[in-house]
Amino acid sequence: xxxxxxxxGSKRKVFYRFISLFFGLVILYxxxxxxxxxxxxxxxxxxxxxxEEAGITAAEVQKNLDHVWILLAGFLVFFMQAGFAMLExxxxxxxxxxxxxxxxxxxxxxxxxxxxxxxxxxxxxSAESSGFFPxxxxxxxxxTGAGEDDGSLFVNFFFQFAFAxxxxxxATGGMAERTNFVGKLIYSAILGAIIYPVVVFWTWGQGxxxxxxxxxxxxxxxxxxxxxxxxxxxxxxxxxxxxxxFGRPPAASNLAIASLGTxxxxxxxxxxxxxxxxxxxxxxxxxxxxxxxxxxxxxxxxGAMFHTYFITKNWNVxxxxxxxxxxxxxxxxxxxxxxxxxxxxxxxxxxxxxVISIGIVESLKIDDAVGAFSVHGACGAFGTIMIGIxxxxxxxxxxxxxxxxxxxxxxxxxxxxxxxxxxxxxxIWVGVTSFIMFTVLNRMEVLHVDPEAxxxxxxxxxxxxxxxxxxxxxxxxxxx
Numbered sequence: 001x002x003x004x005x006x007x008x009g010s011k012r013k014v015f016y017r018f019i020s021l022f023f024g025l026v027i028l029y030x031x032x033x034x035x036x037x038x039x040x041x042x043x044x045x046x047x048x049x050x051x052e053e054a055g056i057t058a059a060e061v062q063k064n065l066d067h068v069w070i071l072l073a074g075f076l077v078f079f080m081q082a083g084f085a086m087l088e089x090x091x092x093x094x095x096x097x098x099x100x101x102x103x104x105x106x107x108x109x110x111x112x113x114x115x116x117x118x119x120x121x122x123x124x125x126s127a128e129s130s131g132f133f134p135x136x137x138x139x140x141x142x143x144t145g146a147g148e149d150d151g152s153l154f155v156n157f158f159f160q161f162a163f164a165x166x167x168x169x170x171a172t173g174g175m176a177e178r179t180n181f182v183g184k185l186i187y188s189a190i191l192g193a194i195i196y197p198v199v200v201f202w203t204w205g206q207g208x209x210x211x212x213x214x215x216x217x218x219x220x221x222x223x224x225x226x227x228x229x230x231x232x233x234x235x236x237x238x239x240x241x242x243x244x245x246f247g248r249p250p251a252a253s254n255l256a257i258a259s260l261g262t263x264x265x266x267x268x269x270x271x272x273x274x275x276x277x278x279x280x281x282x283x284x285x286x287x288x289x290x291x292x293x294x295x296x297x298x299x300x301x302x303g304a305m306f307h308t309y310f311i312t313k314n315w316n317v318x319x320x321x322x323x324x325x326x327x328x329x330x331x332x333x334x335x336x337x338x339x340x341x342x343x344x345x346x347x348x349x350x351x352x353x354x355v356i357s358i359g360i361v362e363s364l365k366i367d368d369a370v371g372a373f374s375v376h377g378a379c380g381a382f383g384t385i386m387i388g389i390x391x392x393x394x395x396x397x398x399x400x401x402x403x404x405x406x407x408x409x410x411x412x413x414x415x416x417x418x419x420x421x422x423x424x425x426x427x428i429w430v431g432v433t434s435f436i437m438f439t440v441l442n443r444m445e446v447l448h449v450d451p452e453a454x455x456x457x458x459x460x461x462x463x464x465x466x467x468x469x470x471x472x473x474x475x476x477x478x479x480x
Contacts, residue, residue: 066279067155073275074155076268077162081108081169083264088173089467090258091318091370093241093250095457096177097467103176103184107169110185111192115164116140120157122197124205131208134201159275160200163223166272167196170227174372175234177241178454181462183447187437191230195433199226199426213402213414214422217289218276220333220383221426228377229430231368232361237438238447240367242454247362255317262321266297269328273335285336288395292335293328296347300327303351311355319355325375326354330383334391336399342390349386350379381423388416 085104089097111119118138125134140157143150168188172179202209203222216222244250252258273293277285304323308316330350331343338346357374368374391406396415405412441447453461456475466472 062279062281066281067152069280070155070159070275070278073271074159074162076271077159077166077275078108080162080166080265080268080272081105083261083266083268084166084169084173086257086261086264087321088176088261088370090254090256090261091173091252092176094253094466094468094472095459097253098459098463098465099179099181100172100176101467102181102463103172103179104169106185107172107188108165110188111165111168112161114189114193115161115197116157117193119164119193119197120160122194123160123200124156125201127201127206131202131206131211134205134207163219163272164192164196167223167227167230168192170224170372170376171230171234173370174228174231174368175238176369177458178238178449179234180446180449183441186441186446187230187234187434190437191434195230195430195437196223196226198429202425202429203422209422209425212421213418215337215387215396215399215401215415215419216333216384216422217336217399218273218332220329220331220380221423223380224329224332224376225380225384225423225426226430228373228375228380229427230434231372232366232377233431233434234438235368235373236366237435237442238367240365241369244367246365246367249362252318255321258318258321262324265325266328269293269297269332273332277336285398288340289335291340292331292338292343295340295343296327296331296335296350297324298327299344299347300324300330300351300354303327303348304354305351307352307355322354322371322375323351326350326379329376329379330386332380333384334387337387337391337395337401339392339395342386342392345390346383346386350382353379353382381427384423385416385419388419391415 081104085101088100088104092100116139118136120140121137122134125136127134140153143153145151145154168191171187171191172184175184199222201207203214203216204210240246241250270290270293274286274289277289280286301320301324304319304326305315308314308319327347327350330346330353331338334346335343354371354374357378358368358371361368361371361374387406389407391404391409393404393406393409396404396406401415403412403415403418404410406415407413438447449458449461459466460474464474466474
């Protein structure tokens with residue numbers, strides 16, 4: 001019993017000693033931490049000292065961050081090529097998937113070369129007084145990387161090339177399954193070297209459309225409507241696919257792949273829109289553009305889905321996917337110039353415009369294989385014009401726009417008029433030049449595939465390959 005009491009007392013003494021030691025360590029640590037806190041400068045001050053010792057100004061640091069952000073955004077936009085390839089491959093028939101993948105890949109390759117040689121020099125050449133024709137510099141003015149400002153030039157070229165590649169690959173989907181591969185390479189080169197760069201010069205390059213007060217933040221008209229009109233002109237000149245029955249479009253070959261492609265495009269669109277801030281310094285603009293892009297995509301999917309359901313009584317997945325893209329296209333022009341509520345409205349209405357446009361194109365018996373014109377052309381024009389209707393005066397003023405009052409925010413007509421002039425001007429240029437281009441290629445017999453390709457499938461004829469060889473064996477050509 002005595003032994004038990006003794007043991008308990010000893011345990012209490014050990015416990016008390018442990019508590020005392022603990023508090024002592026706490027006190028010592030507190031004094032030590034306070035001394036360290038007094039001796040060492042804050043992290044921000046330390047970073048500032050490092051920057052100062054290196055001889056770098058705050059402006060130079062911000063410039064470097066801006067360039068890194070533009071590169072990262074460019075990487076996202078370039079990744080959209082994979083999204084287009086998956087979307088188009090999933091939306092068309094099985095016998096043309098390999099050809100679609102090859103054409104999408106070559107869009108990036110061909111555009112990079114011609115945009116480097118001449119396209120960029122046209123797009124951002126020095127403007128003459130008329131604003132119609134630039135002074136062109138070939139091969140990026142001979143920049144080698146050793147010049148003081150070569151890095152900035154290279155960063156901007158890469159970002160703009162990614163946009164040019166997107167414009168080129170939009171047309172690929174509308175003309176899928178029946179375009180001669182040689183003709184494809186030719187029209188992609190012309191589009192990337194001349195047609196698209198002229199549009200950029202007139203707008204972002206401060207040409208005559210820009211001088212009218214036109215605004216397009218990330219390219220609803222400049223990139224998407226351009227690609228959509230080229231797709232429509234090409235599909236019209238090419239004629240319909242073999243076996244095409246209007247009013248009953250062919251079923252998509254793989255909606256799983258198409259869904260993956262749509263998610264990739266949505267992801268890449270954050271580089272497309274948020275990257276068009278061309279800097280990482282304005283957190284308000286960065287956040288606004290990201291939110292508007294998200295809201296418009298979701299509203300576009302919902303708008304197209306419900307509008308289609310009211311017509312067909314089916315929940316059509318193809319329209320859901322294209323509806324989200326329609327919302328993204330619609331908001332691209334005004335993502336920095338409208339409020340989030342307006343972004344929802346633009347997105348939802350873009351989804352409805354998509355469905356209506358597809359019906360009109362179908363009634364005209366133009367075989368747009370993936371609805372490229374309706375998604376990019378019609379919704380691109382619609383979204384650009386909507387800036388003149390719901391644009392925010394405060395946001396437009398902050399961006400330094402010439403006209404800052406829309407119909408619903410001040411009642412001015414100048415901005416709406418400038419937007420319509422820009423849309424019509426680009427549509428005429430792209431429509432006329434692409435129609436001439438495709439007509440010439442068609443007469444040269446390098447636009448449409450050989451009739452034998454229509455019989456056995458373009459994949460088998462032009463590539464001797466099938467995306468599912470164990471499920472879809474190649475049909476033999478009579479020429480073999």
